[in-house]
Amino acid sequence: MSLKFPETPEFTGLYKPSRVETQVFDLEIEGEVPSQIKGTFFQVSPDSYYPPMRGKDIFFNGDGLVSAFKFENGHVSLNRRYVQTDRLKAQLKERRSLNGVYRNIYTNDPLAAKNNTTANTTVLFHAGVLLAMKEDALPYALDPNTLETLGVWDFNGQVKSASFTAHPKIDPDNGDLLCFAYEAKGDGTSDIAYFEIDASGKLKKEIWFKGPYAAMIHDFAVTAHHVIFPLIPLTVDVDRMKAGGQHFEWQPDLSQLFGVLPRDGNGEDVMWFHGPKNGFQGHTLNSYEEEGLLQVDMPVTSGNVFYFFPQADGSVPLPETLSSQLMRWTFNLNGLEKSEASKQTIQPRPLTAFPCEFPRCDERFTGKPYEHGFVLAFDPTLPFDETLGERPFQFFNQLAHVNVRTGKTDAWYPGDAQCFQEPIFVPRSSDAPEGDGYVVALLNHLHGNDTELVVLDSLKMAAGPIARIKVPFRLRMSLHGNWTPAEILEGTQSGR
Numbered sequence: 180m181s182l183k184f185p186e187t188p189e190f191t192g193l194y195k196p197s198r199v200e201t202q203v204f205d206l207e208i209e210g211e212v213p214s215q216i217k218g219t220f221f222q223v224s225p226d227s228y229y230p231p232m233r234g235k236d237i238f239f240n241g242d243g244l245v246s247a248f249k250f251e252n253g254h255v256s257l258n259r260r261y262v263q264t265d266r267l268k269a270q271l272k273e274r275r276s277l278n279g280v281y282r283n284i285y286t287n288d289p290l291a292a293k294n295n296t297t298a299n300t301t302v303l304f305h306a307g308v309l310l311a312m313k314e315d316a317l318p319y320a321l322d323p324n325t326l327e328t329l330g331v332w333d334f335n336g337q338v339k340s341a342s343f344t345a346h347p348k349i350d351p352d353n354g355d356l357l358c359f360a361y362e363a364k365g366d367g368t369s370d371i372a373y374f375e376i377d378a379s380g381k382l383k384k385e386i387w388f389k390g391p392y393a394a395m396i397h398d399f400a401v402t403a404h405h406v407i408f409p410l411i412p413l414t415v416d417v418d419r420m421k422a423g424g425q426h427f428e429w430q431p432d433l434s435q436l437f438g439v440l441p442r443d444g445n446g447e448d449v450m451w452f453h454g455p456k457n458g459f460q461g462h463t464l465n466s467y468e469e470e471g472l473l474q475v476d477m478p479v480t481s482g483n484v485f486y487f488f489p490q491a492d493g494s495v496p497l498p499e500t501l502s503s504q505l506m507r508w509t510f511n512l513n514g515l516e517k518s519e520a521s522k523q524t525i526q527p528r529p530l531t532a533f534p535c536e537f538p539r540c541d542e543r544f545t546g547k548p549y550e551h552g553f554v555l556a557f558d559p560t561l562p563f564d565e566t567l568g569e570r571p572f573q574f575f576n577q578l579a580h581v582n583v584r585t586g587k588t589d590a591w592y593p594g595d596a597q598c599f600q601e602p603i604f605v606p607r608s609s610d611a612p613e614g615d616g617y618v619v620a621l622l623n624h625l626h627g628n629d630t631e632l633v634v635l636d637s638l639k640m641a642a643g644p645i646a647r648i649k650v651p652f653r654l655r656m657s658l659h660g661n662w663t664p665a666e667i668l669e670g671t672q673s674g675r
């Protein structure tokens with residue numbers, strides 16, 4: 180029996196599984212890491228342990244492999260471990276992949292675990308545990324110091340949804356976890372649940388309501404008094420899944436939809452707003468409300484970004500036909516009757532002119548008026564080493580600071596055979612002005628078998644890194660991660 184990954188774009192180059200669990204105390208560093216940076220950058224990559232059962236698979240179906248980069252007195256150490264999900268444990272026992280089509284349990288091997296999640300989309304420390312999350316199930320909890328998997332996390336029995344977002348936000352005023360679930364009563368259900376869980380782990384708020392249909396709600400947005408749920412036109416059909424098909428299908432004739440829920444309201448108070456059809460709402464940069472206007476900033480693309488979830492006729496747009504920009508959606512609640520909300524089509528307004536994704540704000544300003552954003556950007560006019568062939572999915576050749584108020588952008592381009600993974604922002608100090616600090620991101624070298632974690636001064640992006648932390652092997656492309664300051668982690672016991 181061979182154990183060989185396919186030679187497809189999903190498993191080669193930037194997407195070649197790493198499968199490396201390791202500890203490296205004191206990584207090599209070129210330049211200097213400021214000693215003010217104290218804490219841990221946790222991130223997770225979908226990283227298939229075994230070659231796919233069906234001979235092919237999509238990136239989003241990989242097993243969650245967590246990295247923890249611990250910054251201490253100018254030193255950086257790495258710890259890396261797989262989330263020991265039920266799904267991975269069943270595979271390790273059989274020494275092969277047991278899971279079929281992404282989020283389609285009907286295509287799994289009978290020996291596959293009941294819990295289908297890979298916990299592969301983000302990791303975030305909250306209330307004593309590191310949560311490893313994927314939007315198809317409850318999180319797994321990990322010990323933040325060792326990355327040991329503690330088990331499925333239902334918040335001590337308080338959260339009863341079948342699923343849980345991979346994009347919770349932390350309320351900067353009180354440390355509450357603001358979070359939600361879609362397909363919240365299981366595959367194909369249109370149920371949505373919103374939760375607020377306080378800094379000690381106690382559930383404070385729970386609001387359930389139904390969407391008009393089951394569709395992907397990947398990220399969401401929060402303001403002082405509202406939460407906004409973007410329904411991406413990727414719908415779910417359990418009959419299609421039973422026939423071996425995809426969980427999601429692109430619907431070019433559905434509007435981009437937004438459910439707006441008052442945080443002190445209930446399920447009946449949700450208002451639905453429509454945006455243009457055949458558009459793809461990306462990740463939230465930030466959002467806030469002022470004088471009855473909700474402002475929600477995110478990259479928006481003119482069609483289906485996910486080539487692996489085609490529309491009913493099997494078609495997907497060519498990447499070069501899609502245009503994408505950082506946009507602002509404005510929802511005007513002044514004098515608005517609930518029934519009036521869906522009568523107009525909201526047009527988003529561009530904030531910058533270039534394609535970008537993986538936006539991050541200074542999270543001390545989550546849900547508040549703000550102006551600084553940090554994004555991965557793609558400039559197709561910059562040199563690209565054509566010997567590498569096609570640019571991989573999610574190829575971004577710039578790391579940029581954008582001011583959403585002025586539109587001013589300051590970017591660094593690392594070279595013609597390099598691309599970034601999602602950045603994080605670390606404030607220079609707890610009382611530094613908004614956006615003043617460091618931007619930290621993984622930089623893949625498409626030729627080499629190494630990766631760098633680069634540290635830039637957020638106010639001097641074009642000057643390039645002040646430090647390059649060397650990871651002596653290749654990290655697969657990832658989705659998300661988060662920064663946890665040392666003082667928050669210190670003295671942490673596991674939450675169980």
Ligand SMILES: C=Cc1ccc(O)c(OC)c1
Binds near residue numbers: 225238239299300397
């Ligand atoms: C947009 C990213 C996204 C959406 C759904 C997923 O299951 C996922 O897995 C890594 C990623």
Ligand SMILES: [Fe+2]
Binds near residue numbers: 300345346398658
């Ligand atoms: Fe995401």
